[in-house]
Amino acid sequence: MKYVDEYRGQDFVHSLTKKIHSISDRTLRIMEVCGTHTMSIFKHGLRRMLPEQIKLISGPGCPVCVTPAGVIDAFVELANRPEVIIATFGDMIRVPGTGHSLMQTRAAGAEIHIVYSPMDALELAAQQPDKLVVFLSVGFETTTPTIAATILEAATRQMDNFCIFPANKIMPPPLKALMQDPNLQVDALLCPGHVSIISGSESYRFLVEDYGISCVVAGFEPTDILLSILALVRQVQEERPDVENCYGRVVTAEGNIKARKIVETVFTPVDSEWRGLGSIKDSGLTLQDKYSRFDITRRLDIDIQPSCEPKGCRCGDILKGISQPQECPLFGKGCTPTVPIGPCMVSSEGTCAAWYRYGTLI
Numbered sequence: 092m093k094y095v096d097e098y099r100g101q102d103f104v105h106s107l108t109k110k111i112h113s114i115s116d117r118t119l120r121i122m123e124v125c126g127t128h129t130m131s132i133f134k135h136g137l138r139r140m141l142p143e144q145i146k147l148i149s150g151p152g153c154p155v156c157v158t159p160a161g162v163i164d165a166f167v168e169l170a171n172r173p174e175v176i177i178a179t180f181g182d183m184i185r186v187p188g189t190g191h192s193l194m195q196t197r198a199a200g201a202e203i204h205i206v207y208s209p210m211d212a213l214e215l216a217a218q219q220p221d222k223l224v225v226f227l228s229v230g231f232e233t234t235t236p237t238i239a240a241t242i243l244e245a246a247t248r249q250m251d252n253f254c255i256f257p258a259n260k261i262m263p264p265p266l267k268a269l270m271q272d273p274n275l276q277v278d279a280l281l282c283p284g285h286v287s288i289i290s291g292s293e294s295y296r297f298l299v300e301d302y303g304i305s306c307v308v309a310g311f312e313p314t315d316i317l318l319s320i321l322a323l324v325r326q327v328q329e330e331r332p333d334v335e336n337c338y339g340r341v342v343t344a345e346g347n348i349k350a351r352k353i354v355e356t357v358f359t360p361v362d363s364e365w366r367g368l369g370s371i372k373d374s375g376l377t378l379q380d381k382y383s384r385f386d387i388t389r390r391l392d393i394d395i396q397p398s399c400e401p402k403g404c405r406c407g408d409i410l411k412g413i414s415q416p417q418e419c420p421l422f423g424k425g426c427t428p429t430v431p432i433g434p435c436m437v438s439s440e441g442t443c444a445a446w447y448r449y450g451t452l453i
């Protein structure tokens with residue numbers, strides 16, 4: 092197939108759902124850990140096309156959502172310093188901390204720019220030599236290589252007014268933590284397509300070997316997702332857990348080795364706190380000592396307080412996959428995309444936002 096319409100073709104969708112219905116005869120709990128999958132599943136109404144016994148569970152797939160409130164408070168505190176300009180991706184700006192969001196802080200006078208790439212933040216620093224530009228470095232494996240490349244560029248250009256706030260996360264450690272959680276029973280994993288472009292499909296092999304979890308790397312169009320669910324159903328029916336790659340047009344077994352090398356040159360793993368999941372060993376990234384001058388948390392005294400959820404918000408349980416948005420008493424009442432209380436309602440990849448926008452299609 093060549094064009095996006097073909098990946099959304101009704102006939103192909105129907106033939107895939109028919110096959111899934113014809114072979115599925117047992118309960119199957121499939122977790123997706125990518126916010127783009129969550130949105131696509133909801134937007135295309137895929138849940139209602141599946142047999143009742145197939146349950147789709149949304150996990151911690153949105154990098155903005157898993158960033159703890161204490162870190163967002165630290166972003167806000169930094170933004171209030173007169174010598175600092177904050178550069179950030181757009182989703183982060185509306186996420187409330189325990190007090191204000193970055194958007195409210197900008198409205199009160201702080202200089203906060205939305206950028207589309209960390210390189211844009213570096214250029215901003217070049218244009219504003221009297222200010223310290225801080226890029227809020229949030230994201231999974233997909234975004235980290237460009238951030239690492241930006242740090243290398245900053246080092247080459249000897250920029251001393253550019254830093255990042257390192258809050259990047261990596262996917263395998265939380266997957267391990269989730270599989271060990273007795274409250275969460277997952278049989279199969281719809282592995283994230285974007286992350287897998289960098290990490291490779293074989294990075295999930297440990298889930299098969301250590302936990303007997305069936306894994307399929309999936310693309311983002313309806314037929315990509317249904318084809319991947321069909322592959323998972325087959326694996327479970329035949330009791331042969333494996334890693335399969337159903338997104339072969341962009342994902343390889345070994346991933347993007349060159350991109351990972353750049354990341355390893357610049358970053359090193361560190362224990363990191365995830366909203367809802369707590370602190371997970373080696374699940375975050377910090378800069379190598381050689382590049383520590385570009386780490387704002389080592390350059391300035393920044394206080395990161397232990398996090399607490401906004402009152403009544405169930406984002407923590409939703410990110411763990413043990414609650415659904417409509418179980419939150421604030422869903423659609425106190426908390427809407429216009430007036431969000433938790434990050435899962437803010438982000439374009441958030442589970443609560445997906446339920447709010449497309450709940451009638453479920």
Ligand code: SF4
Pocket residue numbers: 403404405406409416419420421422423426427431432433434435436437443
């Ligand atoms: S509906 Fe709002 S308050 Fe409730 S869990 Fe979702 S983001 Fe949090």
